[in-house]
Amino acid sequence: MTTSDYPETPPGKPLWLMTLADLALLLVGFLVLVQASQHLGARDLAKGIRKGFGAPVAEPTPMPVAAAGMLDFAPGSAIMPTSPGALVAWAREAGRDPRMMLTVTGSTDGTPADVDPTTGSAAILAADRARTVAAALSAVAPSRVTIVTTTKPGRRAAIVSLAFVGEPQKTAPMQKIAPMRTMP
Structure with missing residues (x-):
């Protein structure tokens, strides 16, 4: 060629x-x-x-910085074993910073005795424990409290973790509207 x-x-x-x-x-x-x-x-x-570009838009996960909790629930019960006063005071102090979020995680110990008496479900009991503690914290900042349950056997508890979620969203400043003029 x-x-x-x-x-x-x-x-x-x-x-x-x-x-x-x-x-x-x-x-x-x-x-x-x-x-x-x-x-x-x-x-x-x-x-x-x-x-x-079609990439998934994921929200950043909060970074835990501190934790407190309500420990030693009675087996099969979601009634708080002690007064939540100290926990509420801790959460109130933490809730002053608008960059923080509180997450309440309920758990069970995994034994057959530590289940919801009505349904026999450990997950429902863990959710009930988390809701009970979250209700006590609702006076602090209800919009910044989330509830999570775990199905892993652990401790009969409801743990409250304090997480840094970043700067609060800034809202656009309102524009001033000039007053209307009337024609004579």
């Missing part, structure tokens, strides 16, 4: 010009992205980019 076997290339633009055009379009696209994202926060911009 020789070079005469190949067809002649038609006259056209040089190859470097196409590369330059691609580079210019990428630069314009980047500048449009920078301009459009000027009014977005870093989290909103990251969410938008992830959504645009």
Whole structure:
């Protein structure tokens, strides 16, 4: 096979010009992205980019920093064994910081005696223990208390963990509307 076997290339633009055009379009696209994202926060911009590329948008998991709890429930019971005063005081102090979230995790010890008396379910008893403690904490900050149950055998308890969830979402400042003028 020789070079005469190949067809002649038609006259056209040089190859470097196409590369330059691609580079210019990428630069314009980047500048449009920078301009459009000027009014977005870093989290909103990251969410938008992830959504645009079809990646799952996952909320960050809270980072636990402290824990307290109500321990030694009676087997098969969700009634608190002691007064929750100290736990509520601890949660009230922790709840002052708007960046913190309280998570109440109920658990059972895994024995046949430590189940819900009505249903025979350890998971329901663990949820009842968590709800009982969460109800005691509801006066602290009800919007920042979540309930979790565990099915792993552990201790007859309801553990309250304090987790750092980050800065609270900032709301856009309200714009002032100029008063209407009436025409005479």
